[in-house]
Amino acid sequence: MRLKKYQKNWKASIAFTITSTISEYMPFNMGITELEEMALRCRINIIKMIHKSQSGHPGGSLSAIDMIVGLYGTVLNIDTSNPNWKDRDRFIMSKGHASPAIYSILNEFGIINEKDFMSFRTLGSICQGHVDMKWTDGVDFSAGSLGMGLSFGLGCSFAAKLDNSQRNIWVMVGDGETQEGQLWEAIMAADFHSSGNLKLIVDRNGIQNDDFVSKQMEVGNLSKKIESFGWEVTEIDGHNMEEICGAIKWANDGQERPMAIIANTIKGKGVSYMENNPSFHGKAPNDEEYHIAMEELS
C-alpha cells in the first residue's frame, strides 16, 4: 500500500516540476526536453568511447544514463568548478562498469572533456575501466567490485550527519548487484540508523554479465523487499524523464527514512541491436555496429 502512496506522491512532484519549471531544489534547473537532449548526447558519447577503446560495458551504461542525467540535471548539488567541494551531494556509482555513463555526464558538466573520455581504458587515462575516485575529478567512489557502493554511501551519510550538513548521498546499483549479500547488510543498517539522507537507485535492466537476471538468479520484487527493510520505495519507468524527475525530487525531499527508486529500464536502451541483449553487457560494437548505432542515435 505504501508503494502506491508514494507513486502517487511522485506524480504530484511531476506536477510541481512542470508547473513551477524552476525550483529551489534544482541547482541546474533543467527542463524535461533539455534533459532528454542531454541524455541523447551522453548515449552518443557512451558508444563513441566504447567503440574507440574496443572494450567496456555499453548495455548498463545505456540503461542507467537517463536516471543519471535526471539526477545531475536537477537536484544534485555539486560545484562543477570545484568537484571536490566538501559539502557537495555525493553520487556513488556502485555498478562501476557503467563508467562510460559517468564519463559522459562529467563531460556534459565540463568536469572532464572529450579528449579525456576518448582515452577511456587506455594506459594513463583519467577514465579508468571502472570509475575510480583517485583518477577522475567528480567521481566519488572507487568502484568495480559489486555490492560495496551502498555501504560506502552509508559512511558518507553518517559523515554528513556528524557535520550537520544537508548534503544528500545518492547511490546507484544494478539489479544483478542486488544478489550481493553486502548490499542487504547496508540496506538493513541504513534503516537502523534512520539514514534519511541516503538515496538508492536500482537500475532494474534485467540482465547481468552472463545472462538475464531471471535465468542467473531472479531477484524478485525488489520494491517489496527493500520496503520490508524499512525504506521508502517507489518504482518508475527509468527511461521516462518526467517520471525520473518526479521520483528524484520525491527521494531528494524525503529525509525521515532512506529512500529507494526502482527504475525499470532496458539494457542497451537506444541502440536497437543492444536492447535487451545480454551479449552487449560487456562487449564493444564493431565498426559496422558503431555506424548503425550512430545513425539510430542521431
Place this chain on the structure above:
Amino acid sequence: MSAPSGGGASRDGYGNALLRLAENSDVVVLEADLGKSTKSCHFRSKYPERTFSLGIAEQNMMLVAAGLASSGKIPMASTFAIFTERGFEQIRNGIARPCLKAHICGSHGGIHTGSDGSSAQSIEDLAIYRTLPNMTIIHPADDISAEELTMQVVDLEGPSYMRTIRNKVPRSYSEETKNELKIGKGSLLKDGNDVVIICCGVMVSKSIDAAIILEKEGINAAVIDMHTIKPLDEKMLDLWSKKCRCIVTAEDHSIIGGLGSAIAEHNSRTNLVPMEMIGVKDRFGESGDSEELFKIMSMTTEDIVKAARKSISRK
C-alpha cells in the same frame, strides 16, 4: 635487561587510545557486535554519537569506514582479527586501493586466543593484509605499546591494520620506554651481537626471556620488537643482520606470509644470513590454554632458545 613484568593485553591499549583520540572530533568508532571484546566499548560509553553499531556485518563495516574516511572522518573499525578477513576484498578494493585513511583493528589475533579454538585464531591476517599496497600493518607487544602505536595511526597518510590480542602478557614496555616507539621503526629491546631475535606481538616477551636464558649460556642475543610489519624497517634489519650474522624470527602467526616471511624476503635480497623461524607451521590451531598451544606448536621460550642456537650454528 630485566625480564618482562606485570601484565597487559594489547586490546586494552587500543581501547585506552580511542578514549584519548576522542579529543579529535573527526575520530569515529565502528563496531560489529564485538566492542566489548575489542575494547572500543569504552569510547562508545562516552561518545555514543560518534560510535556506529553495524551489527554482525563486517563487509558493510569496511565500506562504511571507507565512506566516512572519504568525507574527512577518521574511522576506527574493530572486530576479531579473523572476522576482518571476511571483509578482505572490501578492504582491498574499498580502502587500500583508494588509499583512504581508515584504520582497522583485529583483536584476538593468533593461537594465543586459546580456548575458542581454531575458528577464532587468526594466523594469516598479517600475511593477507601485507600484500595490499598502501597498508600499514602493526602488531604491538603489549597494552602500553598498543596504546602508543594506536595514537600514531591517525597521523598516517593511508589505511592501517592493527592486530591486538585477547590475553594479558608480561609487559615489554614501560611509561618511559614507550616514548621510543614509532610506526615503521623497529624497537631495540636488548643489545647483542651473536644472534638477533626479531619478533612481534606476544612473542616479544618470550623473546626477551629467551635472550636472558641465552645470556646465561654466554650467548649475547639482540631482541628487536618489529611491531610494524609493513613498512618493514629494512635499515634496522640490515644493520643488525650484519652485526649478528644470523636471525631468529618469532611470531604468533603462520610462518607463511607474516613477519618471518617479510624478513626472509628482505634477507634473500640483501645480507643473506642464516635464519630460523618460530611460528605456526602450516596448520590450524585448536582449543586449549595459550601456553599449552604454544607448546604443541613449538613456539615456547625454550623453542626460541633452540632456534637461536641453531641459527648461530649455521653461520
